[in-house]
Amino acid sequence: MKRNLPIGVLVSGSGSNLQSIIDNIESGNLEAEIRIVISNNPVAYALKRARQHKIKTAIIKHNDFETRESFDREIVGILKSCGVELVVMAGFMRVISSVLIKAYPNKIVNIHPALLPSFPGMHAQRQALEYGVKFSGCTVHFVDENVDSGPIIIQAIVPVYEEDTEETLSARILKEEHRIYPQAIQFLAKNKIRIENRKVIISEGKCDKLISIHNPCLSGF
Ligand code: GRF
Numbered sequence: 001m002k003r004n005l006p007i008g009v010l011v012s013g014s015g016s017n018l019q020s021i022i023d024n025i026e027s028g029n030l031e032a033e034i035r036i037v038i039s040n041n042p043v044a045y046a047l048k049r050a051r052q053h054k055i056k057t058a059i060i061k062h063n064d065f066e067t068r069e070s071f072d073r074e075i076v077g078i079l080k081s082c083g084v085e086l087v088v089m090a091g092f093m094r095v096i097s098s099v100l101i102k103a104y105p106n107k108i109v110n111i112h113p114a115l116l117p118s119f120p121g122m123h124a125q126r127q128a129l130e131y132g133v134k135f136s137g138c139t140v141h142f143v144d145e146n147v148d149s150g151p152i153i154i155q156a157i158v159p160v161y162e163e164d165t166e167e168t169l170s171a172r173i174l175k176e177e178h179r180i181y182p183q184a185i186q187f188l189a190k191n192k193i194r195i196e197n198r199k200v201i202i203s204e205g206k207c208d209k210l211i212s213i214h215n216p217c218l219s220g221f
Helices: 016-026 045-052 068-081 098-103 124-131 166-189
Strands: 005-011 032-039 057-059 086-089 108-112 135-142 152-159 193-196 199-202
Touching: 005 016, 005 045, 005 068, 005 166, 016 032, 016 045, 016 166, 032 045, 032 068, 032 166, 045 057, 068 098, 086 166, 108 166, 124 135, 124 166, 135 166, 152 166, 152 199
Parallel strands: 005 032, 005 086, 032 057, 086 108
Antiparallel strands: 108 135, 135 152, 193 199
């Protein structure tokens, strides 16, 4: 019998990644079911998106808690009571503690708008532009005890152009985020992923035709 993976999505902002997960579930591409959307920001647009699709929501304000751990404990309680098996961080602007990580070992994923391990932390797109890289992109990874450092599941590369601004580069990256995040969750839903040391082995989608890409393009070399 077909079984959809029960997921919980943690958000803080606009929720465009949440939207892409919802859309892929609704179109039948992604075999998951969103049990709860939790926001630490009461006015996050992501909450509106969830409600529009009749998805259960909860607002947990971090300021109401004295420690990171007690905030996380509250979140774990809600996730568990909803039967969540995979926690999906989608623009969730809080560093999580070992309380959440221990409750969901290797069952928390995040998306980051850079090619990790380059440019972790805030303003990744700005960091990439300021550094002058010719390519950037996005990364879906497991969440561990450090920031943006867990095993990498899938990455997408986009070119960086001379005329790019933080906005144009972010938009180019975001389009790819909306593709790779549902794909990563689908790999997990179908049990296609295992972790060996810190390497993520995926039994599908091998990309062995791709040799290299260049920016700028080579002229006869
Ligand atoms: C995305 O760029 C994501 O990579 C980062 O936060 C942003 C969230 O965007 N972690 P949205 O809320 O999904 O639109």
